[in-house]
Amino acid sequence: MRQQLSDQQHATVYQYRLTKRLVIKRELIQSHFIIIAIFLGFQLMAYGIQGLVAWFAGFAAIQLFHIVILLITFIRVEEATDRKWIWRINPPWIGFKPANDISLTLFRRVHRHLFWVGLCAIALLYPWIPVSYMISLVSWHAWLIVPRLLLAFYFRKQPKDGVLRLQSFEASYYLI
Template sequence: MTVNHLRKRWRFQFQYPWIGYLPDQYMGYMIFRRVLLHTTWIGLCFTAVLFMWLPVSFSASLIVWHLWLCIPRLMILLRLTRQRKDGMLKLSKEDVSYYIS
């Protein structure tokens, strides 16, 4: 699984809890972590920029919805903090599998 011959396909998924841009197959833990943290910060910065032009209640609801959609992924990061960083993740509807390579 660690060989680069696997085609890395990413797509936008609409099935809860994995709503957003995610890979179809196995991915490295560090890549998952980096992508998740970047998308979380980009979403929060985008909302902060729009905060000047939007009503406060709408901006607050954007932040809450953004964090609500990121919470399942952030829970994975919290659960895997003490694991080895060179592992592989596989996300499915039912579970998250973590494999040590």
């Protein structure tokens, strides 16, 4: 019994208090996928087979852009380097997302960098790539990042020292 008490004295207990939860409805996710299907239809009608190739190449290129931008951001943002990020295809968090809980300020900062640096990188390519690829890059970038920016906007009034947890169909904000 004495051993159990000494083990409990050294245990760390984290207490989080849920302050706000956002449940993402299936209809919203379905409309998000309808938008990308409309985009594919536009690419096919306007550019034919080149539009289809641009659509697939744009997705792959944006994923590559996002990982490079995240790695560069992690060099700049010290506390982001110890966080683990994973690539998932779980709607609405398609692409790279934090594997565990993440502070709200870090989430905002990383995604703000991702949005603006991504747009600037795409704009730099403008003179050298065809229009269908340019449209594809901008559309995929916006389509992938908008749910995260809306999430940051939704939690904007919450205290900045809390923790954000992303799950399949919900996002929860906890105060420490």
